[in-house]
Amino acid sequence: MIRMISFRALPAWLLLVSAGLASPAIARPASAVAKMHDEASLIAAEDARFAAQVHRDFAAIEAGLGDELVYSHATGRRQTRAEYLGALRSGGADYRRIDPSQRSSRVYGDIGVTRAVLAMQVGERTMLSSVLGVYVWRDARWQLVSWQTTPLPGA
Template sequence: MHRLLVATGVALFLTVSVATAQPTGVAQPTGVKVINDAGTSAAEAAVRAAELARFKAQTTGDLKALDALLGDELVYTHSSAAVDSKASYVESMRSGALKYQTIEPRDIQVRVFGTTAVITAAAHITAISKGQPVDNQLRYMDVWVLRDGRWQMVGWQSTKIVP
C-alpha cells in the first residue's frame, strides 16, 4: 500500500497542472503568488487550510490538533531520508526530540482528485532536532485523503534545496 501511495503521488506530481495560493496563519514568506478565491475550488481551499493548520500545530506543539490532521498510516520521510510513522513522529515532538520553531511555506500547489489530494511546495523550516539547530530550505510533496468529512495527511516526502 505504501509503495502504491508513493508511486501514485509521484505520478500525480509529474503529470498534473498546478494552482497556487498565499498561505495564511503561518509566517508570510516573500515571493508567494496570490490567486483569486474564485479560481480555487472548495476542496483545494480545504486541503490548503488543513496544511496550514498542520504547520501551526507543529510550531505551537499542539499535538491534539496534529493527531487529528495525520492519518494513522502516515509515512513521513524527512529530508535526511529518516522515515517516521505517525506514532514515532508525534512521539518525537511529545518527547522534545523534535521542536519546530518556524515553518514558512511558499509556492503551495494543491491538486485534488476526488478524495485524494497532493500538495507540492517549498518551505523554510527551522527546528531543534535532538538538541541541534536545524535550518532547512526544502521542496516537499504530501498526500492527503478525505475521511469522514475531514482531510488527513498520509504521506510526506521532502528534499533539501541545495544552494
C-alpha cells in the same frame, strides 16, 4: 448461457459503487462536494498542521494525521504515525518556524496532493526543503498519509 459483461460498457461511477470504492459524496451535487474538500481547504488544512507543529498542539496534529502515515524526512529517515508523534512529543523535532512558498495543490476525488518549498527552523537548525504531501479526505477532514521532504541547497 452465461453472458459476459464488459466493464468498458459500464459507467465508471457504477464500477466504483459496485466495488465499494465510491465516496458517499457521489450522491451529492458536485458544487457541495467541491465546497467540502477543494484545493483551498487542502491548503488550509496543511497550514493548520504547520501551525499545530509550531505551537505543539498535539490534539490538532493527531487529528490531521492518518493512521497509515509514512513521514519521510530530508535525512531519509522514515517514520510511522506513532514514531512521528513520539518524536514531536519528546522534543526531537522542535519546529519553531515553517514558512511555505511556491505552493500548489490538486484534489482528485478524496485524495489531495500538495507541493511546496518550506523554509523551516527546527531547533537551532534552519532548513530549506521541497515537500510533497498526500492527504485523504475522511471523517470530514483532510488527513496526511504520506509526506516526503527533499533538502534544497541554500539554507
